[in-house]
Amino acid sequence: MSIVNSDKWGTAFVLSNGVLHKKDSKTSHGLIRGSNRFNIRAVIDSHSAGKDAGEVVDGINRGIPVYDNLDDAIEKRGKPDYCIIGVATKGGILPDELLEVIKNFLVRGISVVNGLHYYLSDQPELVELANTHGAGLIDVRRPKAFRDLHFWSEDIYQVHCPIIAVLGMDCAMGKRTATLLLQEALEKAGLRTEVIYTGQTGWMQGIKYGFILDSTLNDFVSGELSHAIITAYKAEKPDLILLEGQSSLRNPSGPCGAEYLVSGNAKKVILIHQPSREHFDYKTTWGRIPSVKNEMELINLYGSEVIGLMLNTEGLTDTESQTYKETYTRSLKIPVVLTMEDGLENFVQSLLNKINEN
Amino acid sequence: MSIVNSDKWGTAFVLSNGVLHKKDSKTSHGLIRGSNRFNIRAVIDSHSAGKDAGEVVDGINRGIPVYDNLDDAIEKRGKPDYCIIGVATKGGILPDELLEVIKNFLVRGISVVNGLHYYLSDQPELVELANTHGAGLIDVRRPKAFRDLHFWSEDIYQVHCPIIAVLGMDCAMGKRTATLLLQEALEKAGLRTEVIYTGQTGWMQGIKYGFILDSTLNDFVSGELSHAIITAYKAEKPDLILLEGQSSLRNPSGPCGAEYLVSGNAKKVILIHQPSREHFDYKTTWGRIPSVKNEMELINLYGSEVIGLMLNTEGLTDTESQTYKETYTRSLKIPVVLTMEDGLENFVQSLLNKINEN
Numbered sequence: 211m212s213i214v215n216s217d218k219w220g221t222a223f224v225l226s227n228g229v230l231h232k233k234d235s236k237t238s239h240g241l242i243r244g245s246n247r248f249n250i251r252a253v254i255d256s257h258s259a260g261k262d263a264g265e266v267v268d269g270i271n272r273g274i275p276v277y278d279n280l281d282d283a284i285e286k287r288g289k290p291d292y293c294i295i296g297v298a299t300k301g302g303i304l305p306d307e308l309l310e311v312i313k314n315f316l317v318r319g320i321s322v323v324n325g326l327h328y329y330l331s332d333q334p335e336l337v338e339l340a341n342t343h344g345a346g347l348i349d350v351r352r353p354k355a356f357r358d359l360h361f362w363s364e365d366i367y368q369v370h371c372p373i374i375a376v377l378g379m380d381c382a383m384g385k386r387t388a389t390l391l392l393q394e395a396l397e398k399a400g401l402r403t404e405v406i407y408t409g410q411t412g413w414m415q416g417i418k419y420g421f422i423l424d425s426t427l428n429d430f431v432s433g434e435l436s437h438a439i440i441t442a443y444k445a446e447k448p449d450l451i452l453l454e455g456q457s458s459l460r461n462p463s464g465p466c467g468a469e470y471l472v473s474g475n476a477k478k479v480i481l482i483h484q485p486s487r488e489h490f491d492y493k494t495t496w497g498r499i500p501s502v503k504n505e506m507e508l509i510n511l512y513g514s515e516v517i518g519l520m521l522n523t524e525g526l527t528d529t530e531s532q533t534y535k536e537t538y539t540r541s542l543k544i545p546v547v548l549t550m551e552d553g554l555e556n557f558v559q560s561l562l563n564k565i566n567e568n
Numbered sequence: 569m570s571i572v573n574s575d576k577w578g579t580a581f582v583l584s585n586g587v588l589h590k591k592d593s594k595t596s597h598g599l600i601r602g603s604n605r606f607n608i609r610a611v612i613d614s615h616s617a618g619k620d621a622g623e624v625v626d627g628i629n630r631g632i633p634v635y636d637n638l639d640d641a642i643e644k645r646g647k648p649d650y651c652i653i654g655v656a657t658k659g660g661i662l663p664d665e666l667l668e669v670i671k672n673f674l675v676r677g678i679s680v681v682n683g684l685h686y687y688l689s690d691q692p693e694l695v696e697l698a699n700t701h702g703a704g705l706i707d708v709r710r711p712k713a714f715r716d717l718h719f720w721s722e723d724i725y726q727v728h729c730p731i732i733a734v735l736g737m738d739c740a741m742g743k744r745t746a747t748l749l750l751q752e753a754l755e756k757a758g759l760r761t762e763v764i765y766t767g768q769t770g771w772m773q774g775i776k777y778g779f780i781l782d783s784t785l786n787d788f789v790s791g792e793l794s795h796a797i798i799t800a801y802k803a804e805k806p807d808l809i810l811l812e813g814q815s816s817l818r819n820p821s822g823p824c825g826a827e828y829l830v831s832g833n834a835k836k837v838i839l840i841h842q843p844s845r846e847h848f849d850y851k852t853t854w855g856r857i858p859s860v861k862n863e864m865e866l867i868n869l870y871g872s873e874v875i876g877l878m879l880n881t882e883g884l885t886d887t888e889s890q891t892y893k894e895t896y897t898r899s900l901k902i903p904v905v906l907t908m909e910d911g912l913e914n915f916v917q918s919l920l921n922k923i924n925e926n
Contacts, residue, residue: 302714327714327787353711353785356660356685362821364853427711428789429685429782432822460870462830463720464790468823475820495722508869511862512818 218416220291222248222323223283225311227297230255230266230276233382237325238296239267240386240411242274247416248323250274251290252283268550280314292348294323294414302327313339321346325410327425350410351425359426360433366475369443369451372565374517375476377455377467377509379483379499380490384522385455386412388482388549393452395554399562401449404442406435406474408454418442423456423466432473439474455482459508460500461490471512478565479509480518482549485534486525502542516542517564518557520549576774578649580606580681581641583669585655588613588624588634591740595683596654597625598744598769600632605774606681608632609648610641626908638672650706652681652772660685671697679704683768685783708768709783717784718791724833727801727809730923732875733834735813735825735867737841737857738848742880743813744770746840746907751810753912757920759807762800764793764832766812776800781814781824790831797832813840817866818858819848829870836923837867838876840907843892844883860900874900875922876915878907 222245226238230253241250242263253263253276264272277283280293293315299305304312304326312330315322316339324330329349331337340347376389389405396403407413407420419442421434439451453476459467470476483502490496500508506516519538523531531548539546545560580603584596588611599608600621611621611634622630635641638651651673657663662670662684670688673680674697682688687707689695698705734747747763754761765771765778777800779792797809811834817825828834841860848854858866864874877896881889889906897904903918 327785329714356687364820364851366820367853424787425785427685427783428786428824429822431786432820459826460830462722462724462790462833464787465826465830466786468817468826472818472820472823493722495725504869508866511866511869 219247220249221251221288222292222294223280223287223290223320224250224253224263224294224296226253226255226258227308227311228255228257229297230258230263235297236382237294237298237411237414238263240415241294241296242267242272243387244390245415247414248292248294251287252277253296254278254280254283254293280311280318284318289318290320292321292323295325299326299328304328304330312336316340316345316347317343319343319345321348323348323350323414325350325414327351350413351422353425353427354421354434359430360437361430362432362436362473363440365440366436366473369439369475371443371448371450372478373439373451373453373474373476374478374480375453375455375467375470375474375514376480376482377470378458379481379502379505380458380487381461381463382491383482383484383487384549385482388480388520389452389454390415391549391554392480392558395558396450396452398555399558401562402446404446404448404451406438406442406451406453408435408456412454419445420454423469424464432469435469435474458490458499459505462496463491468512471509471514477514479514479516480520480561481505481509481516482520482522484522484524485530486523502538506542516544518545518547518561520547520557523548523551577605578607579609579646580650580652581638581645581648581678582608582611582621582652582654584611584613584616585666585669586613586615587655588616588621593655594740595652595656595769595772596621598773599652599654600625600630601745602748603773605772606650606652609645610635611654612636612638612641612651638669638676642676647676648678650679650681653683657684657686662686662688670694674698674703675701677701677703679706681706681708681772683708683772685709708771709780711783711785712779717788718795719788720790720794720831721798723798724794724831727797727833729801729806729808730836731797731809731811731832731834732836732838733811733813733825733828733832733872734838734840735828736816737839737860737863738816738845739819739821740849741840741842741845742907743840746838746878747810747812748773749907749912750838750916753916754808754810756913757916759920760804761808761810762804762806764796764800764809764811766793766814770812777803778812781827782822790827793827793832816848816857817863820854821849826870829867829872835872837872837874838878838919839863839867839874840878840880842880842882843888844881860896864900874902876903876905876919878905878915881906881909 258276259278262271263274264270330347378385393403407417408423457466547557616634617636620629621632622628688705736743751761765775766781815824905915
């Protein structure tokens with residue numbers, strides 16, 4: 211996966227704390243799939259030690275070995291500039307065991323990159339340790355100060371290239387990965403494509419323009435989004451802008467999406483769906499995920515149009531996947547693709563035809 | 569206006585800085601209409617000095633005199649415990665002139681209540697002044713610390729009384745005032761009614777349960793909302809809960825509303841509309857406000873139902889207001905009321921009939 215327009219920082223290890231093989235290690239998976247901000251040299255994960263991290267994630271060897279512990283990793287790969295916490299923790303707090311691991315990095319002068327809502331630089335003990343050993347504490351999700359935040363601006367209407375939001379039918383269906391694969395395919399088709407990141411992993415992967423939506427004060431979400439789009443448009447003059455979606459329009463734990471459509475002026479939407487998932491966050495008590503058709507109607511009411519559907523085939527056989535693809539293509543009359551199985555080349559051509567129709 | 573379940577703090581002056589007679593003085597207007605947190609003793613406003621504040625706001629004398637300056641106000645009404653900044657400033661920052669006024673309060677030992685995104689307690693000079701003179705600095709909009717925030721909980725589905733969201737077709741159409749008037753009318757009809765505030769003025773008015781939506785990190789908006797509802801339900805066992813809306817579902821400067829419907833589980837909605845307003849925030853470039861019918865369809869797609877429409881008649885003649893009321897009643901087939909002109913008694917009865925139908 212290639213990421214266009216990145217800020218480069220240095221070498222890094224990813225700490226995935228024994229859960230690299232599980233789904234909740236989204237940040238680790240993103241970094242292993244590709245980061246231009248950090249040169250990922252190793253993963254530390256006791257459960258998958260000895261394997262290649264890429265093979266653990268999706269079966270593709272990426273030359274990123276997994277080690278049981280930091281000492282093993284340093285011995286084989288040298289001391290990195292950074293260590294990135296690649297796991298989400300329950301309730302966003304830091305378990306004691308992870309705290310000890312972090313201290314272990316700091317005493318070796320390795321800076322720690324943290325994407326949790328729990329801020330390391332608020333902990334006097336860690337700050338002192340970092341200062342003593344010349345390491346940094348980077349809390350990616352720490353909210354910006356008021357002076358650095360933007361209110362929404364109608365200058366968004368001066369962005370004269372298509373703005374496409376990549377939205378999901380639920381959380382964790384692969385929106386970010388799909389967005390970056392789309393960018394790659396669009397670039398291959400000759401279109402200069404900017405991605406606006408909206409989560410901490412996007413920033414860690416080195417995407418240049420964006421903001422972290424969930425740690426932004428609500429009053430400034432629309433402003434930060436429009437500011438990122440306007441800035442990217444003016445600086446890069448892209449042919450097309452993709453917005454990384456967050457959550458989903460109707461997930462009860464935190465709906466999101468209206469901001470992209472009305473404040474980000476995304477008149478086109480690509481939807482991500484996982485047909486095997488019936489309930490929000492897999493929980494029957496959270497309610498059924500609506501149909502794709504119903505989601506398209508909702509998006510229409512916001513003044514935007516769904517131009518393509520990307521399917522995550524988790525939990526489906528090949529035959530089932532093909533059946534879903536054919537059924538959706540026929541009933542929704544939009545391009546449909548199996549994100550990981552099909553190449554995106556034809557899909558991207560269909561999207562471009564659809565965009566040029568209007 | 570009576571506010572049920574309030575936290576009482578003390579006496580206060582409201583500083584409206586020469587704009588009490590204008591619409592942008594929403595916080596001042598709310599406090600003058602009614603506050604149980606503060607006993608409002610006077611308003612400081614050079615433009616309206618000599619008048620009664622209630623008469624300036626809506627023609628109703630409330631025994632709250634307006635003075636030109638702090639010294640006059642103290643001479644006539646005694647020194648208050650608090651002074652509340654009752655104006656919004658451009659971009660949320662504090663003009664130098666207002667800073668001098670605030671210092672003038674602090675040296676007299678009067679605590680300052682501030683609802684701007686600009687935090688007084690971040691200014692060393694003000695903190696020192698406050699400490700020296702035994703005054704407090706209360707930054708209402710300062711975001712809560714992570715440890716005090718809540719993630720969304722499905723316990724919201726254990727709230728077994730109707731939850732009704734009061735949503736607007738645009739910002740500043742009188743949602744908060746309508747919500748409090750509804751509460752008053754519902755209480756009169758014998759229903760114990762809790763309001764969940766979602767803005768700084770609601771807190772200043774003394775509403776007991778709620779949070780300040782626009783200064784909450786996006787990840788916690790759904791959680792803080794559901795937590796406030798669940799807490800109010802458990803503690804007060806009300807017959808009905810009203811949620812104060814913010815912004816509107818499709819205002820491009822910051823859409824809001826989906827959270828109320830899916831995370832707050834508000835299956836019923838009362839819409840506030842001002843028929844004379846054609847464009848969002850009165851700006852043609854921001855786009856047309858959709859029709860009420862279209863808004864009802866959008867709300868339906870979120871799984872909720874509009875059960876009543878309250879009209880703000882600003883800019884309309886009496887005849888026009890009546891015509892709108894009749895037209896909406898006929899075409900939408902829901903109860904419609906002129907919020908400030910009609911009494912809410914009949915409207916509330918119609919709402920209750922509609923709720924009991926289901």
